[in-house]
Amino acid sequence: MSTALLIMIGLALFLGLVLGYAAIKFKVTESPLVQKIDAILPQTQCGQCGFPGCKPYATAIAAGEADINQCPPGGEEGIRKLAELLGVDPKPLNAEHGAPKPKSVAVIDENLCIGCTLCIQACPVDAILGTAKHMHTVIAKECTGCELCIPPCPVDCISMQVVQEDLATWKSKYPLYAIRSA
Amino acid sequence: MRTLFQFNGGVHPAEHKQESSTQDIACAPLPTQLIVPLQQHIGQRAKPLVQVGDSVLKGQMIGQADGATSCAVHAPTSGRVSAIGEAPVPHPSGLPDLCITITPDGAEQWVERTPLDYQSMSPTEVRKHLRDFGLAGLGGAVFPSHVKLNLGKLAKVPTLILNGAECEPWITCDDRLMRERTADIVAGAKIMQHLLNADEVLIGIEDNKPQAIAAMRAACADARFEVIAVPTLYPSGGAKQLTKILTGKEPPSGGRSSDIGVQIFNVATAYSVARAVLHGEPLISRIVTVTGNVDQPRNYEVLLGTPVKELVALASPRNDTQGYIMGGPMMGFTLPSDAVPVTKASNCLIASSPKLFPPPPPALPCIRCTQCAQACPVNLQPQDLYWFSRGREFGKAQEYNLFDCIECGCCDYVCPSHIPLVQYYRFAKGEIWAREREKQQADLARERHEFRLQRIEREKKERADKLAAKTQGSKAPSANAEADPKKAAIQAAIERAKLKRAGVMPQNVENLPVETLKEIKEIEARRAQLKQAMEKQPDTPNS
Ligand code: SF4
Ligand code: SF4
Ligand code: SF4
Ligand code: SF4
Numbered sequence: 001m002s003t004a005l006l007i008m009i010g011l012a013l014f015l016g017l018v019l020g021y022a023a024i025k026f027k028v029t030e031s032p033l034v035q036k037i038d039a040i041l042p043q044t045q046c047g048q049c050g051f052p053g054c055k056p057y058a059t060a061i062a063a064g065e066a067d068i069n070q071c072p073p074g075g076e077e078g079i080r081k082l083a084e085l086l087g088v089d090p091k092p093l094n095a096e097h098g099a100p101k102p103k104s105v106a107v108i109d110e111n112l113c114i115g116c117t118l119c120i121q122a123c124p125v126d127a128i129l130g131t132a133k134h135m136h137t138v139i140a141k142e143c144t145g146c147e148l149c150i151p152p153c154p155v156d157c158i159s160m161q162v163v164q165e166d167l168a169t170w171k172s173k174y175p176l177y178a179i180r181s182a
Numbered sequence: 183m184r185t186l187f188q189f190n191g192g193v194h195p196a197e198h199k200q201e202s203s204t205q206d207i208a209c210a211p212l213p214t215q216l217i218v219p220l221q222q223h224i225g226q227r228a229k230p231l232v233q234v235g236d237s238v239l240k241g242q243m244i245g246q247a248d249g250a251t252s253c254a255v256h257a258p259t260s261g262r263v264s265a266i267g268e269a270p271v272p273h274p275s276g277l278p279d280l281c282i283t284i285t286p287d288g289a290e291q292w293v294e295r296t297p298l299d300y301q302s303m304s305p306t307e308v309r310k311h312l313r314d315f316g317l318a319g320l321g322g323a324v325f326p327s328h329v330k331l332n333l334g335k336l337a338k339v340p341t342l343i344l345n346g347a348e349c350e351p352w353i354t355c356d357d358r359l360m361r362e363r364t365a366d367i368v369a370g371a372k373i374m375q376h377l378l379n380a381d382e383v384l385i386g387i388e389d390n391k392p393q394a395i396a397a398m399r400a401a402c403a404d405a406r407f408e409v410i411a412v413p414t415l416y417p418s419g420g421a422k423q424l425t426k427i428l429t430g431k432e433p434p435s436g437g438r439s440s441d442i443g444v445q446i447f448n449v450a451t452a453y454s455v456a457r458a459v460l461h462g463e464p465l466i467s468r469i470v471t472v473t474g475n476v477d478q479p480r481n482y483e484v485l486l487g488t489p490v491k492e493l494v495a496l497a498s499p500r501n502d503t504q505g506y507i508m509g510g511p512m513m514g515f516t517l518p519s520d521a522v523p524v525t526k527a528s529n530c531l532i533a534s535s536p537k538l539f540p541p542p543p544p545a546l547p548c549i550r551c552t553q554c555a556q557a558c559p560v561n562l563q564p565q566d567l568y569w570f571s572r573g574r575e576f577g578k579a580q581e582y583n584l585f586d587c588i589e590c591g592c593c594d595y596v597c598p599s600h601i602p603l604v605q606y607y608r609f610a611k612g613e614i615w616a617r618e619r620e621k622q623q624a625d626l627a628r629e630r631h632e633f634r635l636q637r638i639e640r641e642k643k644e645r646a647d648k649l650a651a652k653t654q655g656s657k658a659p660s661a662n663a664e665a666d667p668k669k670a671a672i673q674a675a676i677e678r679a680k681l682k683r684a685g686v687m688p689q690n691v692e693n694l695p696v697e698t699l700k701e702i703k704e705i706e707a708r709r710a711q712l713k714q715a716m717e718k719q720p721d722t723p724n725s
Contacts (some may be wrong), residue, residue, distance in 0.1 A: 167221070167271075
């Protein structure tokens with residue numbers, strides 16, 4: 001019994017070390033350009049760019065293997081920032097990868113959820129809470145709106161809800177007023 | 183004689199003070215209902231403490247401060263809580279916010295009021311009481327007072343300034359307060375001086391209020407507070423501008439006035455501090471100037487939560503009144519409706535009419551005359567800020583110190599091309615804040631995503647290790663055997679859910695209890711809404 005325990009503890013320690021080491025090594029080897037590109041990408045982690053997440057797309061851009069106009073959540077502004085960073089001309093979003101949408105969050109219909117945990121496995125940011133056979137819930141604050149949890153749901157109980165403006169997020173609009181032509 | 187300093191620029195719009203300043207403060211009668219927003223201050227919204235149907239006493243705390251920058255809200259009179267929910271609030275967006283509605287019982291029955299022996303209490307304790315008394319800056323910025331009265335690591339804030347400049351046209355509530363309730367203002371200043379350990383107390387009042395200056399001088403004689411008449415020039419009542427006029431000091435760009443040893447409060451805030459500490463009265467009313475296109479302009483002492491409609495009716499608005507401006511004409515905004523309540527920030531309500539406030543003439547292109555720069559009290563280059571904001575070059579706008587702009591409107595006022603400059607600055611600030619929020623969300627998502635990747639990696643490894651250990655020890659379990667029952671279970675669950683969903687869909691649900699029916703209806707409505715939203719999404723790109 002105690003040997004098993006010791007082995008487990010040893011294993012945990014060893015894995016922890018490996019992880020820590022990997023993390024450090026990963027940080028060091030990652031090029032600063034990738035980091036700068038990744039900082040511009042919206043981190044929705046939706047994969048619409050054709051890569052399994054923002055970091056892989058950033059890596060591909062840095063390596064010259066992907067164009068800068070493949071991220072719909074980043075929109076025109078994201079492309080402009082990437083163009084600025086890389087010193088190239090901005091171009092319109094490649095429609096093949098989708099169109100920008102207003103910020104939404106996933107909502108699980110509590111009445112239909114069967115607690116299968118498939119959405120939890122799909123969520124790239126662990127924004128879904130729940131255990132097997134129990135109702136699942138989305139933590140709205142952490143949901144990026146990537147829609148990856150929608151296809152795996154066997155009972156179609158997840159839908160996207162557009163985030164409404166409230167007093168905390170309200171912004172003054174672009175001024176509109178009469179202009180006299182000079 | 184103190185040497186006064188001058189800030190750059192400034193303007194001198196028509197004052198319109200005499201309309202409302204000649205009559206004394208009247209007490210507004212009890213309204214039919216009181217709509218008390220839980221967010222009347224800068225910072226975190228207060229947490230509701232009561233439930234619909236509860237009886238409350240006048241001055242009872244109904245919303246508790248939530249977090250460091252927050253303060254309490256109280257029942258302005260005794261009565262019953264008739265609703266808690268979203269209601270229209272005075273905000274340029276017109277969006278509703280969480281409010282507690284109280285139907286007065288007319289008894290005006292107070293909670294027990296206990297004055298504080300503040301001199302024998304620790305400053306931290308006094309500040310906690312001020313927070314629970316709901317004190318926030320009454321000049322219009324409504325920053326929780328207990329936060330500004332925190333010395334932190336400092337031994338003292340040498341200079342305490344009371345702001346009685348009241349530089350915006352039309353507003354006279356501080357003028358009347360200084361004339362009529364002088365003693366409590368001075369008492370409040372003493373409490374603040376005690377908390378800040380301040381050496382000197384300066385009270386700045388624009389020289390267009392000679393009676394207020396005389397009254398304050400008389401009351402301050404033995405307190406050795408200095409009452410200083412400052413030249414009438416908008417925006418001398420801006421916190422940084424008044425500090426500059428009185429002390430010659432300017433906080434650094436983006437800095438706070440306490441960085442230069444100064445703390446500044448509105449005179450009405452000092453008054454309310456005295457009411458709270460010496461009389462145990464929480465902040466449940468304030469003085470509001472009702473003026474503009476009305477027959478009887480006057481200052482009223484108004485319970486917070488009083489609907490604007492009921493208050494302005496007292497001053498008899500004229501027939502051509504089009505709407506109401508809250509605050510002054512320079513920095514205020516037009517209320518989305520007159521159903522909104524008076525809050526801690528409502529210093530003035532101006533009835534507007536096309537005659538009184540004609541719409542601005544059509545704008546012309548900027549001719550780079552730099553008149554705006556000459557008028558800007560913060561020494562900004564408004565024409566450049568306008569250019570960058572218009573072109574959505576927000577980074578550039580920030581480099582040009584957009585966030586030092588106090589939105590005073592001097593640049594608008596002088597611009598010969600009638601460009602609504604401040605609207606551009608508000609737009610740019612809003613966009614920058616939104617980007618900041620987006621960035622924070624993106625950072626959180628990145629962190630969580632990376633954490634997840636690591637976790638998956640670790641789990642994979644652990645599983646592989648376990649498997650390896652198992653195959654060595656005993657016979658290897660078949661991976662398929664493990665997966666199959668799982669699959670079957672999911673399939674069964676799908677069937678069950680399908681059945682369940684089919685059971686939810688039909689409309690012949692007469693024999694269900696009412697609540698369930700209601701719930702079903704709500705869910706259906708939400709679904710329909712979602713569907714609509716989903717269908718609309720592709721052709722509404724976010725701009
Ligand atoms: S498309 Fe999605 S995954 Fe790809 S970079 Fe944009 S947000 Fe990230
Ligand atoms: S909850 Fe769904 S939409 Fe939200 S982040 Fe997770 S997978 Fe994406
Ligand atoms: S005052 Fe108006 S026209 Fe003149 S420089 Fe400023 S913005 Fe341009
Ligand atoms: S609104 Fe801003 S830019 Fe314009 S004068 Fe006032 S502080 Fe200067």
